[in-house]
Amino acid sequence: MGHGKAAFHSGKSKSPYCPFKKICVFLNGESPEAILADRDYLRNRVDELEFSMDIANWQAVKLQARVKELEDDKSKLEKDLSEALQAPFKKAKKKEAPENPKKRGAPVGHPGWFRAKPEQIDKTVDVYLDACPLCGGENISPCNHTTEHIQEDFENGRLISTCFVHCYYWCCDCKNVVHGWGNNEIPNAFIGPDARAKAAYVRYEAKASYNSTMQILQCLCGLKIVAGSLVGFDHKFAEKATPVYESLKRSLPEFPFIHIDETGWKRDWLWIFTNPYIAFFHIDESRGSKVVIDHLGEYYNGVIISDFWSAYLSLIEAFGKQKCLVHLLRDIRDLFKDESLVTETKTFLTETKDLFKDAIFLHNVHPALSDTEYRSAKKKILKRFRKLRKHSELEHHESDNIRKRLIKFKDELFTFLEHPAIPPTNNAAEQGIRNAVLFRKITFGSMTKRGKRNVSIIMTIIRTAKLRGLNPIKVMMEIMNNNASSTLTERFLHPKMAEAP
Secondary structure, rough: HHHHHHHHHHOOOOOOOOOOOOOOHHHHHHHHHHHHHHHHHHHHHEEEEEEHHHHHHHHHHHHHHHHHHHHHHHHHHHHHHHHHHHHOOOOOOOOOOOOOOOOOOOOOOOOOOOOOOOOOOOOOEEOOOOOOOOOOOOOEEEEEEEEEEEEEEEEEOEEEEEEEEEEEEEEEEOOOEEEEOOOOOOOOOOOOOHHHHHHHHHHHOOOOOOOHHHHHHHHHHHOOOOOHHHHHHHHHHHHHHHHHHHHHHHHHHHHHHHEEEEEEEEOOEEEEEOOOOOOEEEEEEOOOOHHHHHHOOOOOEEEEEEOHHHHHHHOOEEEEEEEEEHHHHHHHHOOOOOOOOOOOHHHHHEEEEHHHHHHHHHHHOOHHHOOHHHHHHHHHHHHHHHHHHOOOOOOOHHHHHHHHHHHOOOOOOOHHHHHOOOOOOOOHHHHHHHHHHHHHHHHOOOOOOOHHHHHHHHHHHHHHHHHOOOOOOHHHHHOOOOOOOHHHHHHOOHHHHHHOO
């Protein structure tokens, strides 16, 4: 910069080195003061921005921590909500027993409670033996020893007290001292079989709680009893009736058709397998196909009548299936309540409803028609059905589901026309399970495994006896008396004998 020295000696410029204080060729014509001012401003601005960035980063870290905390709280709340919604359908977890559990029962020295001995004995029965009850040998000799057993029971509608006097015998064949049991006598029991059977009938058929059953027996029959004894009656009867219950279960695959339905039972499901001869109840934690397979086998050589629940679909193999047409007609009836239906949808639903009503009517008048007339009417029904299945897709989603259902269950909607002995509805199962539903609402069901087993067995015995035209109280009495070879029990186990007068 040679011209710089001249500018320095001239004294005209404030800068001792450069005369161009306003315009500098090396700064693209910018003023040095402006450049320096911009530099100072940018430095200050950078410092401010860096300070702001530091604050923003610190706030971002805090916000990230808060977001994570809120996400954890959200996950916990969603888990708690899911568990709360699923709680009514989950099995209750058993509490772990403490290391030193408290001894059950009354404390030491507490006086025990026993049933009071009847003030009056109405009847005395001497129990003799003709043969040994253990080995069946007739070489027995009486001993000079007897015992008494007092039992209260109903006889001809009146509460009586009976004293059974047991005579002891020595059996020379099996070398044992033996004695027998009287007619309608339950060993070592204070209450007889008639009272127990009527208590079970009041509870499970009249749908009463244990306390209500206790009050009914006391007020109407004069039998004083505690609710805990009624629970014991159920346990004892279920034990005695288990072979009969299992025999009825094994007979299910032998029937030509069976109605099936299920309903909720606490955290389980109550199933019914029924037809005009049997009403078999079973409480299971599953609502799936495995329950049906367990009772009817992997292949059922008959017709299953059910609703459209998925448990009765492809996994269940059977000779035939019939879906309940009442369920389908109810769904169509509910769809007509929607005022937004277009004309095409209404026409399809109306034709579907008329088709199934005509099919049910044809089934009802079948005995009055000749074979030719019946086949011709059935052919027309099936032709109308094929036309409905080919209908184009409907804009209304729920109505289109009806169309899809016709296609999906095309082989399970008119089985009753091919086999007129099959009913077109599942009303038998719904009516059969209704009593159990009312019993559940009144008594709130049962939760223990043994309690659910008792309900299944007792309801099966009572309802099956009524379907077969037998007195359920007498059937229960014979089961409690271990009289499985009696004519009444044989008629109960074999439905063909139940038809006999």
